[in-house]
Amino acid sequence: MNLNLKVWRQKDAKSDGRLVDIEARNIPEDCSFLEMLDIVNEDLLGKGEEPIAFDHDCREGICGTCSLTIDGVPHGPSETTTCQLYMRKFKDGDTIYVEPFRARPFPILRDLVVDRSAFDRIQQAGGFITARTGSAVDGNTLPIGKPIADAAMEAAACIGCGACVAACPNASAMLFVGAKVSHLALLPQGQAERTSRALKMVRTMDEEGFGNCSNYLECEAVCPAEIPASVISRLNREYAKASVKDTVS
Amino acid sequence: MNPILRFCSSSIGRKWIVALTGLVLFGFVIGHLIGNLQIFLGSPEPINRYGAFLQGLGELLWAIRFFLLAMLVLHIVFTVKLRAESRAARPVNYAVTNRRATSPAARWMLLSGIMVFCFIVFHLLHFTAQVPAVNGLGQNFETLHDAQGRHDVYRMMVLGFSNPAASAFYVVAVALLALHLNHGIMSMFQTLGLNSGKVRPLWEKGGPAVAWLIFLGYASIPVAILTGIVK
Numbered sequence A: 001m002n003l004n005l006k007v008w009r010q011k012d013a014k015s016d017g018r019l020v021d022i023e024a025r026n027i028p029e030d031c032s033f034l035e036m037l038d039i040v041n042e043d044l045l046g047k048g049e050e051p052i053a054f055d056h057d058c059r060e061g062i063c064g065t066c067s068l069t070i071d072g073v074p075h076g077p078s079e080t081t082t083c084q085l086y087m088r089k090f091k092d093g094d095t096i097y098v099e100p101f102r103a104r105p106f107p108i109l110r111d112l113v114v115d116r117s118a119f120d121r122i123q124q125a126g127g128f129i130t131a132r133t134g135s136a137v138d139g140n141t142l143p144i145g146k147p148i149a150d151a152a153m154e155a156a157a158c159i160g161c162g163a164c165v166a167a168c169p170n171a172s173a174m175l176f177v178g179a180k181v182s183h184l185a186l187l188p189q190g191q192a193e194r195t196s197r198a199l200k201m202v203r204t205m206d207e208e209g210f211g212n213c214s215n216y217l218e219c220e221a222v223c224p225a226e227i228p229a230s231v232i233s234r235l236n237r238e239y240a241k242a243s244v245k246d247t248v249s
Numbered sequence B: 001m002n003p004i005l006r007f008c009s010s011s012i013g014r015k016w017i018v019a020l021t022g023l024v025l026f027g028f029v030i031g032h033l034i035g036n037l038q039i040f041l042g043s044p045e046p047i048n049r050y051g052a053f054l055q056g057l058g059e060l061l062w063a064i065r066f067f068l069l070a071m072l073v074l075h076i077v078f079t080v081k082l083r084a085e086s087r088a089a090r091p092v093n094y095a096v097t098n099r100r101a102t103s104p105a106a107r108w109m110l111l112s113g114i115m116v117f118c119f120i121v122f123h124l125l126h127f128t129a130q131v132p133a134v135n136g137l138g139q140n141f142e143t144l145h146d147a148q149g150r151h152d153v154y155r156m157m158v159l160g161f162s163n164p165a166a167s168a169f170y171v172v173a174v175a176l177l178a179l180h181l182n183h184g185i186m187s188m189f190q191t192l193g194l195n196s197g198k199v200r201p202l203w204e205k206g207g208p209a210v211a212w213l214i215f216l217g218y219a220s221i222p223v224a225i226l227t228g229i230v231k
């Protein structure tokens, strides 16, 4: 199949970018969106032009490195990640807009590559538990009810790709932070730092310059890990509780 | 930093303030509706007595008014702040946007809010301050008294809504209010941390249902007056 791509090209973080028309020729239906870009890049290299820079790593939908906003939807029309989006979702002759994840806290480094280290800093602010290292404890020494385990697991599925921020009309990171805070707030291991975690992660999120959720629910609609928006509700609750605890204790 | 100040300057703290003030205003919308629906009780007596009761509260009435006004101001101020931050969070817009989940009510939240605010100003001038120039009838509502010498709220409403332009404006305004609540109710429970997989359908379906009831309740008054059901 042949496609007309409109790709965001930007030389570096300081330059202005713009959408550039690029043709994708002879694309097999069974290749992934990233493989399609690989083919396009081979073409570009053959012509002596700069290849399109884009993020990728595992290419099997688990690492959260791939990004791209395709026709206005982060990760495009796939249920999962861009690396798991196959070209059979498109038709021959389609025009496809390929833009980076857009948010001030995700500065564009080059073309479609954005710096998502803001997420790392939020995570480092409190998205962990302090535990003794050494040999692993026996399984089942700490009983956890099935509903709690399921809810924690659901939140833990977040791969930190940033599609929630990219999809949110407010560029809010609350689905991401909600997932991280929920995951650990639900489990017994997360209790020791529960209060400080909520406070610190939210503060870092705010300092990084993310927007504020107004419950459009776009995040949940694009999340490749199917994190539900109820984690944001839990985050709101956790943060308020933590603020009260911190005030009175 | 002082924990209270920190809360009020955080994204989530501000959202809480918008939700809590929204909750108070929502409560007022319900109470106000129930009060006004007394016009359907067949005689001017109940609503005039209710009006006199409210007036009889004296200073307390003013305290309630100031409290509600403060809630409204906080609701607006914090929303504006939140919006401004969100705008700054995406300096370069997408060439193509493709919303998958946003409801029309959510999308028009700011506009419906602004319109409702304008309406509140008009409404207060119309029926609370009773400025004659606003009602379009050249009538001074303050001169209306019933047989017991109480302010005749019933006549004021019938007269006020006998002006089709005023009635039409009211219906449009309460439609916008209902649109605002359509997203607002669900949003409020979400922000107050009361949403989960289990109760979510309740807010998402119940919120719009309540918003519709509010619209029908408020709109029924001018419609009933214009059609002569209430006279």
Ligand code: FES
Pocket (backbone or CB within 6 Å): A055, A056, A057, A058, A059, A060, A061, A062, A063, A064, A065, A066, A081, A082, A083, A084
């Ligand atoms: S490249 Fe790892 S999830 Fe797509």
